[in-house]
Amino acid sequence: MDEHINDILVYFGFNFKIINKLKTSGQRTAYLGDQKGTKVVIKITPAIESNVARIQREFKILSSLNSPLFPKIHKISFITRENLENYHDHLIGEDAAKAAEFIKLNPTPFIYTVEEYIENISWKVVLPKLREEPIFIDFLNNLVIGLALLWEKKIIHRDLKPDNILIRKDLTPTIIDLGIAKSLNPGTRDITSPFFHTPCTPRFAAPEQLLNKKTEISYKSDQFSIGVIGYLILTGRYPYGDVEVDGLDFVIRKMNSKGTIDFSASCINNGQIFTLISKLLEIQPYKRFRIAEDIIKQLKTAKGAI
Incomplete structure (x- = not known):
């Protein structure tokens, strides 16, 4: 999936891009991203029902807090199965073959959340x-x-x-x-x-x-x-x-x-x-x-x- 992420983000008009992968846990995959020169954390999660409910609740909680003791959350977006198929259809030749393989391996829709990146010490x-x-x-x-x-x-x-x-x-x-x-x-x-x-x-x-x-x-x-x-x-x-x-x-x-x-x-x-x-x-x-x-x-x- 990783090699296609930025292409998918560009195709759907997102104003952020992936820089590198961060430590992950559970079903989420986390990346360090860039949003118009500002570092952000981009989390990508399969959009199965339980995940959607959890992430929507987390988004709601973080959005209600205004404290440096919690990260700010900027955006939540969905990439649907139809979105992925449209992305595949606009490609041709070898790129289309790669996209088809990507969709085959990752058939589930995804949720993207964009959060504040916290500069931290280990x-x-x-x-x-x-x-x-x-x-x-x-x-x-x-x-x-x-x-x-x-x-x-x-x-x-x-x-x-x-x-x-x-x-x-x-x-x-x-x-x-x-x-x-x-x-x-x-x-x-x-x-x-x-x-x-x-x-x-x-x-x-x-x-x-x-x-x-x-x-x-x-x-x-x-x-x-x-x-x-x-x-x-x-x-x-x-x-x-x-x-x-x-x-x-x-x-x-x-x-x-x-x-x-x-x-x-x-x-x-x-x-x-x-x-x-x-x-x-x-x-x-x-x-x-x-x-x-x-x-x-x-x-x-x-x-x-x-």
């Missing part, structure tokens, strides 16, 4: 800075502020993890990939396809997600993921073990052991931060924070203790 490079106490606190604070914008709209991210957090040069986070976000608004249907019972990334998922307790999944599930990320930054470890290494059964047993969170490997020594992370990592959702403002208040207290 987690590996930025991790030593994030382990500096005031920077760590500011980072978590911005993460909570961003997620609170979703929670206020009764939306849960459900897949918060380092791969879904881009870190700008000023070390502020930008939260991306709302593809499996869940709305708790009345009448809203869950349109995601389950790939771990409840959609999530197991390493960073709350116990209610791991155990598929759907009625317990809420914004407090995102809180747990913040706790895992914070603990991982501080210690280089996962608080209850690594699902991918130790297995799900081990992690669930550790969660149920009622032991205290071990901060002995932490790169900083601030009891206020340890208390905060421990509360985010409570196994029972009701024991986590009631509202985002309570987390922000405790982060402010922790910063004052430095």
Whole structure:
């Protein structure tokens, strides 16, 4: 598909072009693009029903947010089967043969989304800075502020993890990939396809997600993921073990052991931060924070203790 993309974009009059391929996940293919001299991210997804619903919801959510803590979304477009056939029909000779092969291999229509490109630093490079106490606190604070914008709209991210957090040069986070976000608004249907019972990334998922307790999944599930990320930054470890290494059964047993969170490997020594992370990592959702403002208040207290 890649060799035909820019030709297709030109043919249909789009004002952006593909530069190179980016890291992808799931069914989406992401590219770095250029739109009149401005870098953008172009995501291409097969236009099957569940994908269309997810992307339309993500477009709606991002369009409603006006914050540097989320990428701006510029455009959503569809390339239909008829569009692809028209593209093929206007070609002749060898090019037409290549286009026919392309359509044969890619018979599904596609959705194009164009988003803001975030200049960011890789987690590996930025991790030593994030382990500096005031920077760590500011980072978590911005993460909570961003997620609170979703929670206020009764939306849960459900897949918060380092791969879904881009870190700008000023070390502020930008939260991306709302593809499996869940709305708790009345009448809203869950349109995601389950790939771990409840959609999530197991390493960073709350116990209610791991155990598929759907009625317990809420914004407090995102809180747990913040706790895992914070603990991982501080210690280089996962608080209850690594699902991918130790297995799900081990992690669930550790969660149920009622032991205290071990901060002995932490790169900083601030009891206020340890208390905060421990509360985010409570196994029972009701024991986590009631509202985002309570987390922000405790982060402010922790910063004052430095």
